[in-house]
Amino acid sequence: MDATALLVGNYLHSYFESPAAHEAFIEEHKDEIKSSRKPYKLLKPYQQAEMMIKTLDExxxxxxxxxxxxxxxxxxxxxxxxxxxxxxxxxxxxxxxxxxxxxxxxxxxxxxxxxxxxxxxxxxxxxxxxxxxxxxxxxxxxxxxxxxxxxxxxxxxxxxxxxxxxxxxxxxxxxxxxxxxxxxxxxxxxxxxxxxxxxxxxxxxxxxxxxxxxxxxxxxx
Ligand SMILES: [Zn+2]
Structure with missing residues (x-):
């Protein structure tokens, strides 16, 4: 499994662990998961992770x-x-x-x-x-x-x-x-x-x- 796939998995896991865990995960990995330029949007694999979260959450x-x-x-x-x-x-x-x-x-x-x-x-x-x-x-x-x-x-x-x-x-x-x-x-x-x-x-x-x-x-x- 490559590093991004692992991070995407962890991103999703932290969301379903607790809001605090998810916030801490985003803070810890913000350089890897967000664009370095304004408006600092989530990078593509994590936008996809958001869709995966949403489909389960709903x-x-x-x-x-x-x-x-x-x-x-x-x-x-x-x-x-x-x-x-x-x-x-x-x-x-x-x-x-x-x-x-x-x-x-x-x-x-x-x-x-x-x-x-x-x-x-x-x-x-x-x-x-x-x-x-x-x-x-x-x-x-x-x-x-x-x-x-x-x-x-x-x-x-x-x-x-x-x-x-x-x-x-x-x-x-x-x-x-x-x-x-x-x-x-x-x-x-x-x-x-x-x-x-x-x-x-x-x-x-x-x-x-x-x-x-x-x-x-x-x-x-
Ligand atoms: Zn071998």
Missing amino acids: DETFQQFYQGDKEVIVTGKIEGVPWKGKIDCLNLDNNYFIDLKTTRDLHMKYWDTDEHKYVPFVTKYNYQLQMAVYRELIKQTFGIECTPYIVGVTKQDPPDKAVLSIPDEQLDWALDDVKAGQQHILDVRHGKAEPTRCEQCDYCRSTKTLGDIISIEDLVD
Whole structure:
């Protein structure tokens, strides 16, 4: 995710956290989000963020749904490894939590090279794994099992929006993935193991050396 996309996401999140949080965010980032010339208008990506905010803010279902504690820090351990998360909106009275996600298009298809099929943006960015970890940390922190929902809002004009649920078995698989994969990540962090190369990301491209010759049939998964 590029820096602007991250800032746009934070801009939107701070709005739905509280008026004070949003004001503080704008003040802290005014050089990045506003034009340097009079009348100091919001730059294009943040005008778009305003549209995204408006479409949720004016939706009655969203207003009723996005109720609870905002930006709640939860901690816990998954098989002995410490984890920490921040819940956008936690409603312990009704056993659910919500994560706000900004995305290009709710219906965009991404090719999954492992599964050899198209997957939605939630799967592409492994958000179901994030939701599975949050659900576990909430359970450990408060002793309550909550259902995760993603409220997706798009950068289209006009923006699209939807409340998304994740099938239980996908959350269970995701938590199994965490348990199976976290030891290797810790080993890489502690210099005890080499990272697994994907040959697709910024890191892999920047550290690539020419080796094998690749058949054109293997270029695309
Ligand atoms: Zn890589």
